[in-house]
Amino acid sequence: MNEDALKLTTYFGERDRAGGRLLGDELLDVYGGHGLQASVLLRGAEGFGRLAHLHTDRLLTLSEDLPVVSVAVDTRPRIESLLDRVLEVKRKGLITLERARLLSGEIGAVRLPERLGEATKLTVYVGRQERVAGAPAFVAVTDLLRRRGLDGATALLGVDGTRHGRRARARFFARNAGVPMMVIAVGAGERIAELLPELGRLLPEPLLTLERVRVCKRDGELLATPQELPGSDEHGLAMWQKLMVHMSNAATHDGQPLHQAIVRRLRESGAAGATTLRGVWGFHGEHPPHGDRLLQIRRHVPSLTIAIDTPARTALAFAIIDELTREHGLVTSEMVPAFQALGENGGEGGLRLARHEL
Amino acid sequence: MSAWVWLAVLVVGGLGAIGRFLLDSLISGRAGRELPYGTFTINMLGALLLGLLAGLALAPTLYTIAGTATIGSFTTFSTWMFETQRLAEDSEIRRAVLNTVASLAAGFAIALLGHAIGVGL
DSSP states (O other): OEEEEEEEEEEEETTOEETTEEHHHHHHHHHHHTTOSEEEEEEOSEEEOTTOOOEETTSTGGGTTOEEEEEEEEEHHHHHHHHHHHHHHOOSEEEEEEEEEEEESSOOOOOOOGGGTTOEEEEEEEETTOEETTEEHHHHHHHHHHHTTOSEEEEEEEEEEEETTEEEEOOTTSOOTTOEEEEEEEEOHHHHHHHHHHHHHHSSSOEEEEEEOEEEEETTEEOOOOOOOOSBOTTSOBOEEEEEEEEETTOEETTEEHHHHHHHHHHHTTOSOEEEEEOSEEEETTOOOEEOOTTOSSOOOEEEEEEEEOHHHHHHHHHHHHHHTSSSOEEEEEEESEEEEEETTEEEEESSOOOOOO | OOHHHHHHHHHHHHHHHHHHHHHHHHHHHHSOSSSOHHHHHHHHHHHHHHHHHHHHTOOHHHHIIIIIIIIHHHSOHHHHHHHHHHHHHTTOHHHHHHHHHHHHHHHHHHHHHHHHHHHHO
């Protein structure tokens, strides 16, 4: 399968509830009930939303209600058919829709359209305990991506989700073999197109998406600034932008972990929100793949900070991130064609997709 | 110990824990995140009060309820250690050492001060 797809992402708090149940459970029941091709629930390490309340796993009492992100991918009609249900249960937080290309099963040669050439974001969905070529699937995939010269990749552990329509949820006393994980990678379109058949042969049941992205910074080097987007498209539909920073948890800025410095400065600047996810394995730029080792004091896992905002405020957010990532980090920007923020005092945005030629 | 003492320990122990949770949320929500100020404040306050109670030489039962149960559940060794480990994990080794040494040194001095005040009263 090689189809036009939509990626529905929701950002909310771990403790948010819908009709007496945890929102994360409720949403994944919807995704599982619809048998979505790919969906995953990720637990964040730190973040804030439109109310600027900071949640962090650094301090015990502030680690209640950490940020949670859910990602769901399927064909456009299938995602559109569950939007109403998602809006019914999710009354707080943020929802975005992005265009993606969904590949599964036999992966043939892929020709990425010329305008996709700038850079591509590749997301590979694998099972937690899935093993290929004698190694955990996420390690094998990450190593392949590094060998093929991509700019970076971060493997994130899911706690619930679906792959090929099958639901798998993490439990405390279980192997959790099929619980989905995602490997998010960024690199030149041609390189990704070239390695896809190889990735198809490596994985028994490949499931992946391709999206357009711009690589703004790599290891402190400024390559490009985020696309300058108008606030809305020609039909008046608003557009948003997403910045992502891939870095090592051990990277610091003025003695503070880099991801924390970014979240703190964005919060002080009045940004709409930011979320940090901690990965389990990954690389970026020239650094060898890094993860945790037994009995280490400092953690060397990768961290991924995501900030979504209006184009005008994204330019400000990028200036802050540019200053903080003088030495470390892989910074990318993307256009977000639909964004809806929901809260007690009303909402902002809507879920009709804006269209803008970059 | 009589049944009512056990009951009192149960109740005030719970109140001490709630007090810690509320005070920690209040401080952590306002103070900077560079160091775990909430836990530090709680432990220092606990050391002062426990020193004070010891200095006052209360009746054994009263001391059990006010000291062991209330202050014991209000203060927290585990959170102090957990947050220190979290600092170290995030490569903030200097802050982790500071969090340990400052709490030990200040805690000892404050307990001593509390005791002196209690004896004086």
